[in-house]
Amino acid sequence: MILVYTHKITPRIRYIFKHILTRTLLIPVSFSSKIEDFVAHNGPKLSYTKTPLGNEFFIKSNDLLFEQGVNDLEISMQKWDEIPCFFTTNKKSNIPFDIFAASFYLISRYEEYLPHVKDLHGRFTAEQSVAYKHQFLEKPIVDIWAYKFLDILKERFPEYEYDKRSYNYISTIDIDNAFAYKHKSLIRSVGGFFNDLFKFKLIEVWNRFTVVWNLKKDPFDTFDKILRLKKEYKVKTIFFFLIGDYSTFDTNVSASKTKYKLLIKEMVDYARVGLHPSYFTMQNAPLLKKEKERLEDITNMPVKRSRQHYLRFSLPETYQNLIDLEVEEDYSMGYASNVGFRAGTCTPFYFYDLDFEIQTPLKIFPFALMDTTLNDYMRLTPKQSLGRIRDLKNEVKAVDGTFITLFHNENLSDYLRWKGWKRLYESMLKIATS
Incomplete structure (x- = not known):
């Protein structure tokens, strides 16, 4: 001491x-x-x-x-x-x-x-x-x-015995769109079909048709592969499910769909599951509460971890709302536009509320990088992305910290904007666990 x-x-x-x-x-x-x-x-x-x-x-x-x-x-x-x-x-x-x-x-x-x-x-x-x-x-x-x-x-103080912590890795997966075409409402499916047709997206028209008629697997349904890699590389994996009502920014399958509920229940059996509060929950406590209860009804267990959709949070209000709902862990601490360490650390820490000058029970798990940051914001190729991932992992390993990454199930689809990115997730796991 x-x-x-x-x-x-x-x-x-x-x-x-x-x-x-x-x-x-x-x-x-x-x-x-x-x-x-x-x-x-x-x-x-x-x-x-x-x-x-x-x-x-x-x-x-x-x-x-x-x-x-x-x-x-x-x-x-x-x-x-x-x-x-x-x-x-x-x-x-x-x-x-x-x-x-x-x-x-x-x-x-x-x-x-x-x-x-x-x-x-x-x-x-x-x-x-x-x-x-x-x-x-x-x-x-x-x-x-x-x-x-x-x-x-x-x-x-050379005579004091110092303990040494060990490096660890957590893979987190956000489920913004569990399926590209399957299990959408009739209005959304028909609307999407004609929208693609109008824009001459003929490959998407064909893919939508073959998926809806069960001739082909939905491209975003990559869950089996994620679970296989989790087991192969012995990786702690957390899935964050978006179950908010449909909006411009929340386009997932409806949480009332039986197939979607079954998917969430299945993931609970193999990995940890958390809430992905929808776009408008940032300062809307009743909406956050509604979505938390919705996920709890599906999983039959309390929601203890969360990550805001679009990484939208406002300090201290969003975190105060999570604390009021007895959420214990938040994984939103990072930037959408840049990789790196938003809070300057790769060590999970408790949120300190500057309004009330107290340490709260909410533990913050800062992530180092997100797949959409690499692709959409930084415009890197998969090969360039792997280089940045390796650099960030080495920074964390040097201080025996916790390396946390944020990927989406869509990333492994090799479809649309993720064409060519299919192997990146597994390559990253190799780097992160080596």
Whole structure:
């Protein structure tokens, strides 16, 4: 255990020290604001305050962890051995930057509470983030800082036995469209047929006809293959099912369709299943509740994990709504337009609510990349995508973190915009599990 002395123990200090020391570096931590307790402690200890008490391990504190609410902070980026960092300390401090305040700024998504311009879908954009502006979005910077800090701790307290965490991988699959043509309503099927015909999409007209008349398997029905690869590579896999009512942005099969219900029930037998709340649930708590109950009725089990459709979430409202519904895990933390680490970390963390200044029970699992980001936004080829996937995986592996990817069942179809992408998912699994 390591003892931390600080002149004032705030919820922010408890939160971020536990994240860095306990969840990332596996070092138990306790806190004291009494100098005599600190002096009497025999094990590893450090002070986090304005001036050192003596010649102890000292980190000069930034004001951020002692404040409440949100202020417009000036972020001055510098380098710590070639690694970008901010919130400089002074010469008396054993580390040149207050990585605890800097980590809190990134993990709490402090910048997303500040005034910003939202994109077409009402989302905070990567381009406005400090990570994008200073070119460290594709590095789990908080974990890198933590490991640099660990090296210095080991020098100062070599007799302490340090545990080492292990790298792990989670494959997540969003089911926006379980089927391309099957099990759609008559109106949608006929409308789609004439729409394709009008636009001279003759291959799609033929495919729709052959699938609807059971002459061919639906191209988006790739679930057997995903489950086979899950078993072959021993991969933890989570399916997020969209079961909202039909809208411009929610075009999945109706949740009232027996075949769709059976598919969800089947996936529950082989993998973990979560809710994919529909487009308009971002700030609509009653709609979110309705969809959660709908999935629970199908699976006969409580919904514990979730990922927002279109990655549409607004802080803190969306997360507060999930907490009210007793959802325990959220997997929405990432950007649609860019790969990388939106919260600066590849370690799951608890959502800190800056409105109420508390650590909540909602655990956030940040993902590193999404297939539609690679294809639609970044316009990469499957081969180029594999290179980016390998780079991101190596970044996570270097800090023994959790590598999370987001793919869709459509990606494995080799159909329409996913032509040529069929093998990417398996190639990624090979990289991720090697």
